[in-house]
Amino acid sequence: MSEPQIAEPKTAEVKPAGEIASAPARKPAQNNNEDQTLMCPSAQPDMAGSRVLGVVGGTMEAAQVAYLNESLPVTSELLASTAPLKPTEVFRFAARCEGKACRHFDGANCNLATRIVQILPAVVDTLPACLIRQACRWYQQEGRAACMRCPQVVTESFQPSEEFLRAALG
Numbered sequence: 325m326s327e328p329q330i331a332e333p334k335t336a337e338v339k340p341a342g343e344i345a346s347a348p349a350r351k352p353a354q355n356n357n358e359d360q361t362l363m364c365p366s367a368q369p370d371m372a373g374s375r376v377l378g379v380v381g382g383t384m385e386a387a388q389v390a391y392l393n394e395s396l397p398v399t400s401e402l403l404a405s406t407a408p409l410k411p412t413e414v415f416r417f418a419a420r421c422e423g424k425a426c427r428h429f430d431g432a433n434c435n436l437a438t439r440i441v442q443i444l445p446a447v448v449d450t451l452p453a454c455l456i457r458q459a460c461r462w463y464q465q466e467g468r469a470a471c472m473r474c475p476q477v478v479t480e481s482f483q484p485s486e487e488f489l490r491a492a493l494g
């Protein structure tokens with residue numbers, strides 16, 4: 325497996341189209357991601373269409389995800405490579421949005437994305453160079469405000485702030 329490449333921290337050229345990373349808890353139900361193209365940017369590696377979105381860096385107190393600049397699918401080798409850490413401690417994953425199968429989705433909106441924008445501070449002032457923007461549920465719903473907060477979102481947080489917990493858990 326080749327080493328994942330970290331995206332350069334530069335402003336991405338995007339046209340508006342549109343998750344702290346407690347990855348969404350899921351209910352075994354139907355998927356109401358109607359067009360089947362939107363992606364959850366705070367996914368679990370076993371979700372359909374899962375790929376590595378970025379690598380977790382920063383500090384225990386202030387995580388910072390570095391986004392990959394190439395598509396890296398989830399494989400058993402990739403998941404095994406993070407041992408003894410869990411894959412979600414090392415990587416952030418994106419996967420197909422599960423729509424109504426996800427407890428954060430109310431049939432119209434991802435409430436996790438809403439809370440992130442309402443509760444967490446922006447941590448960057450330019451759009452991260454993220455490869456999934458055109459398909460990202462958070463961006464589609466919340467626009468740039470989601471992206472400005474997105475790099476602090478990690479699936480495993482060991483010293484979550486009070487804001488982080490409110491955003492993640494509602």
Ligand code: SF4
Binds near residue numbers: 365457474
């Ligand atoms: S940076 Fe923006 S487009 Fe990329 S995953 Fe985060 S919210 Fe979605």
